[in-house]
Amino acid sequence: MPGDVRQILLGEDLMDACEGRPRYQRNDYLGWIGQAKRPQTSEDRLEQMLGELRRGGIYMNMSHPPSARP
DSSP states (O other): OOOHHHHHHHHHHHHHHHHOOOHHHHHHHHHHTOOSSSHHHHHHHHHHHHHHHHHHETTTTTTTTOOOOO
């Protein structure tokens, strides 16, 4: 995970929410943010990820309830 994203997650108290997501979701978010060509697009994508982590139950603008863990 890029250091700047890690710092933002820690600062926003969202690291646990991020780490609670399945690995594929974390990888998708980071890849999607990192592949942006324009800085503004990267910032917009980061804000979307943060908002979805705050709300929970949403992944890439789709309903995605947390899975039950044994």
